[in-house]
Amino acid sequence: MQYNFDKLINRNNTWSIKHDFKxxxxxxxxxxxxxxADMDFQSPEGVRKALENAVSHGVFGYTKADEKYYRAVCNWYSSRFHWTPEYEWLVCTPGVVxxxxxALRTFTKEGDGVVxxxxxxxxxxxxxxxxxxKLAANPLVLRDGHYKMDLEQxxxxxxxxxxxxxxxxNPHNPVGRVWTREELESLSRICLKYNVFVxxxxxxxxxxWPGHVQTPYASLSEDAASHCMICTAPxxxxxxxxxxxSNIFIPNPVMRRRFASALLDVGQENINRMGLIACEAAYRDGAEWLEQLISYLHGNLELLRDFTQTRMPEIKLIEPEGTYLAWLDCRSMNMSDDELEHFFSQKAHVWLDPGVHSGSFGSGFMRFNLGSPRSVIKEALSRIGDAWDSQKNKTAEKGEQYGI
Ligand SMILES: Cc1ncc(COP(=O)(O)O)c(C=O)c1O
Known part of the structure; x- marks a missing residue:
């Protein structure tokens, strides 16, 4: 079946954070x-059907995940990531954040350093x-348009x-790195040496993106697995x-029990019925939809890349290896972060995430979400290009006026 990602869905008045709070x-x-970071596409048909069935069933009582659900989640990971998690490792939560x-509250105490x-x-x-x-920042290093972890630091x-x-x-939002197995192994050696839980x-x-491979941290080694918690979600x-x-894998039984017990401390026990139904259906039937989506998003990325290379070289695309987010180096536009935000939203009428939302190391960058129909991406790029031309013309006119 060919899915249609070009379809425009009106998301206004749906309480969408992305669309409704202008x-x-x-x-x-x-x-x-x-x-x-959500997309403007409808979820796969199988997911919508499963939700529709639940709606027509019409009873929305308390719900709990069972082995069938856990197996669907684990199968997704074992069939796509060369990693065989056990379903006992899973704990469901209402979101990764x-x-x-x-986990921070459970596994550390006040004043402890967290990297x-x-x-x-x-x-x-x-x-x-x-x-x-205590915030322990180990900033990524950007060299020749490529981000790396600073493992010595x-x-x-x-x-x-x-x-x-x-x-x-892992992968890294917003810079789009898909960490290699070698990088993760080096990281895990350091974390194990200092008994740092990941x-x-x-x-x-x-x-x-093609050419890159996602490595679940817990797949690195048994030691790494027993010192980590993997946060996933559909x-x-x-x-x-x-x-x-969301589905949280904690292979270490002691840590898992501590985490599950902390959830009970704050009264978190049951899981959203519609979320469980959608997740199970997605992991059961959604693989083909996802393949087509990735190739569609790749087309959007190519458009953006072409725009930065041919129309607006003042923006440099940090080539993403994963995620549907593109990290744009706008430092050659010579604007402050406030000016950048103003330029994109008020001049170009395109709402991007300012890089500084990801901390001061994101200064001079903007994050562009590729998860929209192609026509929207084209329109956004054309607006940005036009706004930039008109900005440059105004600057040139001022220069002439003052004889610069
Ligand atoms: C890295 C990362 N983690 C977590 C989330 C949000 O997860 P949740 O909605 O499950 O809390 C996002 C959403 O953008 C994200 O980018």
Whole structure:
């Protein structure tokens, strides 16, 4: 079956964070929203059918995942990632961000150092600071348009901050790196040496561009597996974020029990019925849809790449290896972060995520969400290009006026 990702779906008035809060965020009415990391595509038909059946059944009582559900999740990972998780390792939570905050509270105490590698998905830092843990930043290094982890510095960062936990973004939002097995092995050697527990956020793991391979952190070795927690969800892959269902693998039984018990401490026991139904259907029937989606997104990425190379070389695309997010180096536009945000949203009427949302190391960058129909991406690029031309003309006119 050929899926139609060109179809435009009106998401206005659906309480969509991406589309419906323009006024609250001071964006123009006609802005094209390419910011929050969800997609403007309908979920696969099998998922929608499963949800429709649940709606016509009409009873929405308490729900709990069972072995059938766990098997569907585990099969997805074993059939696609050369990793065979056991279904006993799974704990369901209402979201990955919730899970990682709970893990911080469970596995560390106030004042403990927690390592992250900025620029990175901003709730990592928020979870650390709001829970009074110490932020131990080990910034990624950008060289020749390519980001790397600074593994030498990582060791120092762990020691200096007495860190006992690290949050890894694998693949890395926003810079789009899909960490290689070798990189992850080096990281795990360091973390094991200092007894640092790794929370590996693998929510973007299904989006990997050709030539790259996603490596679940727990697949590295038995030792790595027993010192980690893998956060996954169908929410990015199948556009189910609003159903708040995530699957957390904790191979170490002691850590798993501690985590499960901490969930009970805050009263978290049952899981959203629609989320479970959608997730099971997606992992059962969604593989072909996903293959086609990835190839469609690849087309969007090519358009963006072509735009940056031919029409607006002041923007450099950091070539993504995974995720449907593109990280744009806008430093040659010579604007402050406020000016960049103003330019894109108020001049071009395209709503991107400012790089500084991922911390100060994202300064001068913007994050572009490729998960929209091709016509929307084309329109966004044309708006950005036109706004830039008109900005340049104005600057040139001013220059002439002042004889520069
Ligand atoms: C790296 C990363 N983790 C987690 C999330 C959100 O997960 P959830 O909606 O399950 O809390 C996102 C969403 O953008 C993300 O990019």
């Amino acid at each position: 006024k609250e965020y001071n964006k123009p009415d006609d802005v094209l929203p390419l910011w929050v 919730f899970a990682l905050s709970m 992250i590698q900025p620029p990175v998905y901003h709730p990592f830092e928020r979870a650390i600071l709001r829970n009074n843990r 990582l060791e120092k960062t762990i020691v200096e901050n007495n860190a006992s936990l690290m949050i890894l973004c 929370i590996s956020d693998e929510i973007h793991g299904d989006f990997v 929410s990015k892959t199948f556009n189910l974020a609003g159903l708040q269902t």
